[in-house]
Amino acid sequence: MAASNVSVESVRRLLNDSLTNLGFEVYPLKIGWYNSVLPPTLHLSYPDDTLAVVVLSTPSMFEEAFLPFLEQRCYQGLNDPIDQCVRQCITSAVSQCFPGGKVDVRFDYELLPSRKPKFLAQTAAHVSGAAFYYQKADVTEQPWAEKKMFGVCVHPRFGGWFAIRALLVFGDVTVGSELVQPVPPDCVPSREGRIKLLEAFNFHWQDWSYRNIISPIQTYSQKQRDYFSTPPAQRVALLRAWGHLMCVSK
Secondary structure, three states: HHHHHHOHHHHHHHHHHHHHHHHHHHHEEEEEHHHOOOOOOOOOOOOOEEEEEEEEEEEOOHHHHHHHHHHHEEEOOOOOHHHHHHHHHHHHHHHHHHOOOOOEEOOOOOOOOOOOOOOOHHHHHHHHOOOOOOOOHHOOOOOOOOOOOOOOOOOOOOOOOOOEEEEEEEEEEEOOOOOOOOOOOOOOOOHHHHHHHHHHHHHHHHHHHHOOOOOOOOOHHHHHHHHHHHHHHHHHHHHHHOOOOEEOOO
């Protein structure tokens, strides 16, 4: 992949062609946007104008990518089935679209030796304009005093029914003023709505009500909800009961 022949639009188009039909979305960003909102200890070690792309999964990924992945191959039994499917889809797209390219693929579940995540997924989604990352600081006259409140991203079309899966860093591609940082859509502009969102996410995340803070155009299917409601240790047994996992190699 010659850097001189790569543009933001060509990267976006190639990834969309490979991933959209599998239920993924891609959003370009500059590393500088990401680093500018984080302390130096969490910076990614690339120049500010380095191109990166954040990859999200939409509700359709389960049926369009995950179930076919299970049906077409034996799950290897080495790590989480969803993670394994996402890795296969994204690494395959990168190798096919950018052969020989210097692409640093970081997945949301990966940790550095320091036990820090390889990237902060919600921050990447926010600065790319993919989803708004609502945090405690976004609420005026906070009602929680010193209580810890975790933030959560809201997608402008899917609400909370999506996931941030990976960050692709194109180490040999720099971009200039042609890539303008978008403002993430503020789907929950009111103080009351933000309080409702953060309290639902922090105190009642298991009922998934926070995902419907806006009216989404699509949600998880019932089968997908059943899968994610099942404890991780029991999901392989559930897939086998559904007939999607004919064998598991240890």
